[in-house]
Amino acid sequence: MARVSVFRYDPEFDAKGYFDDFDVPVRPGLTVLEAMFHILEHEDGSLGFRYACRGAVCGSCAMHINGHYRLACATQMSDMGDEVVVRPLYHLPIVRDLVVDMTGFWAKYERIRPWLANETPLGDGERVQSPEERARLDDLVECILCACCHASCPFTHTDPQYLGPALLLKVDRFYSDTRDLAAADRLAEADSEHGVWRCHTAYNCVEVCPKSLNPTASIAHLKMGTVRRRLTGRAKDR
Amino acid sequence: MTKVLNLLLQYYREHLLNPHLGMKLFLLQRVTGLGIAFYLLMHITVIGSVRSGPQAFDAMMTRVSEPAWLFKPLEALLMAVLLIHGLNGLRITILDFGSLAKHHRVSIAIMAAAFVPLVAIGGYLFLTHIVSG
Amino acid sequence: MPWVLQRVTGALLAFWIATHFIFWHFAHSEWSFASVAARALTTGSSGWLWDMMLAGLCLYHGLNGVRNIVYDYSPKVSKVAWLTPALWVVGLAGIVLIGYHLAGFRTA
Numbered sequence: 084m085a086r087v088s089v090f091r092y093d094p095e096f097d098a099k100g101y102f103d104d105f106d107v108p109v110r111p112g113l114t115v116l117e118a119m120f121h122i123l124e125h126e127d128g129s130l131g132f133r134y135a136c137r138g139a140v141c142g143s144c145a146m147h148i149n150g151h152y153r154l155a156c157a158t159q160m161s162d163m164g165d166e167v168v169v170r171p172l173y174h175l176p177i178v179r180d181l182v183v184d185m186t187g188f189w190a191k192y193e194r195i196r197p198w199l200a201n202e203t204p205l206g207d208g209e210r211v212q213s214p215e216e217r218a219r220l221d222d223l224v225e226c227i228l229c230a231c232c233h234a235s236c237p238f239t240h241t242d243p244q245y246l247g248p249a250l251l252l253k254v255d256r257f258y259s260d261t262r263d264l265a266a267a268d269r270l271a272e273a274d275s276e277h278g279v280w281r282c283h284t285a286y287n288c289v290e291v292c293p294k295s296l297n298p299t300a301s302i303a304h305l306k307m308g309t310v311r312r313r314l315t316g317r318a319k320d321r
Numbered sequence: 322m323t324k325v326l327n328l329l330l331q332y333y334r335e336h337l338l339n340p341h342l343g344m345k346l347f348l349l350q351r352v353t354g355l356g357i358a359f360y361l362l363m364h365i366t367v368i369g370s371v372r373s374g375p376q377a378f379d380a381m382m383t384r385v386s387e388p389a390w391l392f393k394p395l396e397a398l399l400m401a402v403l404l405i406h407g408l409n410g411l412r413i414t415i416l417d418f419g420s421l422a423k424h425h426r427v428s429i430a431i432m433a434a435a436f437v438p439l440v441a442i443g444g445y446l447f448l449t450h451i452v453s454g
Numbered sequence: 455m456p457w458v459l460q461r462v463t464g465a466l467l468a469f470w471i472a473t474h475f476i477f478w479h480f481a482h483s484e485w486s487f488a489s490v491a492a493r494a495l496t497t498g499s500s501g502w503l504w505d506m507m508l509a510g511l512c513l514y515h516g517l518n519g520v521r522n523i524v525y526d527y528s529p530k531v532s533k534v535a536w537l538t539p540a541l542w543v544v545g546l547a548g549i550v551l552i553g554y555h556l557a558g559f560r561t562a
Contacts, residue, residue, distance in 0.1 A: 150340060173338060237335040237344065241328070241526050276531050280457060283350075283522075284413050286343030286425050300423050303416065306457065313455055328527060351523070358516045365551065371558035375487035378558075382485040396479060403475065407468045414461040446480055 142229030200265035232288035248298030255301035
């Protein structure tokens with residue numbers, strides 16, 4: 084048995100948020116997301132939360148669980164102990180209970196032009212990349228846009244337009260891609276008012292990423308790139 | 322002033338949600354930075370007393386060093402604050418070189434390993450000053 | 455650019471402040487007009503120059519830090535466009551003031 088305290092808030096009826104406590108029977112292998120299902124089916128059918136794949140690849144079930152932003156489907160109840168406190172992602176408006184409004188996050192995503200910028204005609208039907216060049220992208224393509232890092236970064240709160248760790252990692256993903264021809268534009272986006280300069284290396288993003296990615300390293304890479312471009316005019320680092 | 326405190330408080334609330342070492346060090350860096358800036362203002366004012374003549378300067382120097390039991394610990398505190406801000410700043414600068422940003426945890430361990438002996442030596446020297454008068 | 459300079463001044467300050475602190479708190483703890491003036495005289499006018507450079511580094515690093523803090527909270531940098539020039543004015547005024555104070559130790 085575990086005591087699960089869930090953040091509840093319905094903007095239509097509640098002046099502010101509060102916590103509801105539920106007792107959930109824990110069996111080996113039960114995830115926090117399954118505990119949420121239990122509450123939904125047996126205790127309170129009005130609980131609101133997002134989920135989709137249940138396999139830690141879609142990023143929908145990101146929430147704050149016992150001091151850490153995590154994916155609910157990838158978190159074992161047995162690892163959380165007897166008291167589990169669940170809150171929604173921070174720095175985004177709350178729609179209801181654990182559901183947050185990701186519109187602002189997606190708007191920022193569109194801002195960084197998250198597609199491969201290469202209009203040149205395809206030669207033999209593919210753009211050739213060496214294994215080493217592809218290996219540089221290994222960590223960067225893994226991001227599932229769950230927004231755990233964005234929620235944990237203190238600077239996305241003080242500057243709501245700050246791109247944040249996830250999106251700057253995305254910028255780095257394209258900047259580091261040898262097939263992308265817009266390196267200078269990527270750096271310009273990073274160098275902008277709400278770009279890399281709002282990062283003060285608090286490293287919360289690295290601590291919470293469910294995929295063990297390192298946005299701070301990406302941001303440092305972009306910072307180095309912008310400095311190189313300002314000093315030497317060269318955009319690409321290789 | 323209260324606005325600054327409120328802003329720092331907001332960072333502290335964030336920290337409660339994310340009680341990670343990196344966040345604590347960021348908060349420390351901001352707070353010690355502002356503290357040192359404030360000290361600098363006082364330092365400039367104190368040294369500026371020389372403009373009222375050598376005797377005025379000597380009198381001011383006496384005012385900021387006696388009683389020793391009060392001022393030596395304050396100096397030790399200043400030293401600790403400077404060490405925290407300085408070592409943490411060096412750590413951040415090194416981590417800012419892209420490829421080294423991966424080694425976050427190790428860097429904190431190294432910094433702590435440097436901080437402890439330095440602050441211990443400094444503290445010891447200050448204490449012996451108090452003892453010797 | 456400011457980000458680079460913040461780190462460069464920071465690194466320089468780390469060592470410079472360390473020597474400054476060790477000199478005045480450990481190696482030499484008699485604080486008086488005579489001892490400060492003696493140092494200015496023995497190191498010649500360059501002693502004064504070293505102190506001025508230290509002051510310049512401190513002011514740049516500190517005021518740039520303040521600028522960063524304000525930027526973190528400003529929705530648009532253009533709304534605080536007055537900040538950078540204002541901080542430069544404060545910094546230059548500070549350097550002038552410190553130079554004026556340090557000149558008070560020149561007995562020659």
